[in-house]
Amino acid sequence: DQQVKQNSPSLSVQEGRISILNCDYTNSMFDYFLWYKKYPAEGPTFLISISSIKDKNEDGRFTVFLNKSAKHLSLHIVPSQPGDSAVYFCAASVDNFNKFYFGSGTKLNVKP
Amino acid sequence: SQTIHQWPATLVQPVGSPLSLECTVEGTSNPNLYWYRQAAGRGLQLLFYSVGIGQISSEVPQNLSASRPQDRQFILSSKKLLLSDSSFYLCAWSKNNEQFFGPGTRLTVL
Numbered sequence: 475d476q477q478v479k480q481n482s483p484s485l486s487v488q489e490g491r492i493s494i495l496n497c498d499y500t501n502s503m504f505d506y507f508l509w510y511k512k513y514p515a516e517g518p519t520f521l522i523s524i525s526s527i528k529d530k531n532e533d534g535r536f537t538v539f540l541n542k543s544a545k546h547l548s549l550h551i552v553p554s555q556p557g558d559s560a561v562y563f564c565a566a567s568v569d570n571f572n573k574f575y576f577g578s579g580t581k582l583n584v585k586p
Numbered sequence: 587s588q589t590i591h592q593w594p595a596t597l598v599q600p601v602g603s604p605l606s607l608e609c610t611v612e613g614t615s616n617p618n619l620y621w622y623r624q625a626a627g628r629g630l631q632l633l634f635y636s637v638g639i640g641q642i643s644s645e646v647p648q649n650l651s652a653s654r655p656q657d658r659q660f661i662l663s664s665k666k667l668l669l670s671d672s673s674f675y676l677c678a679w680s681k682n683n684e685q686f687f688g689p690g691t692r693l694t695v696l
Contacts, residue, residue: 480629508684508685510687515674515690515692516689516690517592517676517678517687517689517690518630518676519687520684520685523683523684563629567683567685572618572635572637572643572680573632573635574620574632574685576622576629576630576632578628578629579629579630
């Protein structure tokens with residue numbers, strides 16, 4: 475039962491342009507969402523998160539948008555850089571719950 | 587600051603051999619601890635999580651087991667490895683709704 479879905483396995487973007495990575499979820503109880511970046515043979519690194527009481531959170535080039543009614547969140551990277559090329563995972567959790575549900579990941583390729 | 591250690595970084599084991607992967611966390615107390623697996627080209631599959639010493643929840647039935655002998659130590663084990671156990675294994679800890687991952691162990695079963 476995939477409660478968090480990333481329907482695009484890959485995305486290719488030109489350097490300097492915007493990268494938009496999407497994530498959908500089915501469980502309306504989720505109230506905290508996270509994005510991770512992962513390079514091959516390394517553990518995922520935390521990028522940015524958002525609580526369900528907000529609809530936007532920004533950190534430098536990274537912005538996460540949350541649309542609770544659509545059960546959809548997205549990560550925007552502006553401007554995209556070649557070093558952003560990695561697999562991006564979104565994850566969701568319920569407050570005070572012990573489990574994090576991950577999407578299957580989107581592989582981003584930023585072309586110089 | 588908190589750090590998480592995993593070892594070994596890579597491991598090649600024959601089919602039928604035992605397995606022991608270790609994970610330790612520093613700089614925090616009573617964290618939730620997790621073992622995930624990522625097969626090639628796949629997402630993160632939660633294997634086990636623990637909310638305290640000796641408390642283990644299993645997510646996927648398989649020939650793996652986990653133990654938490656100390657507050658900040660989490661061990662992934664198997665008595666007999668299968669070829670299908672070849673994967674990238676990740677340990678993670680969480681507190682206050684955020685989760686942080688270790689560097690991972692690449693396990694190859696031959």
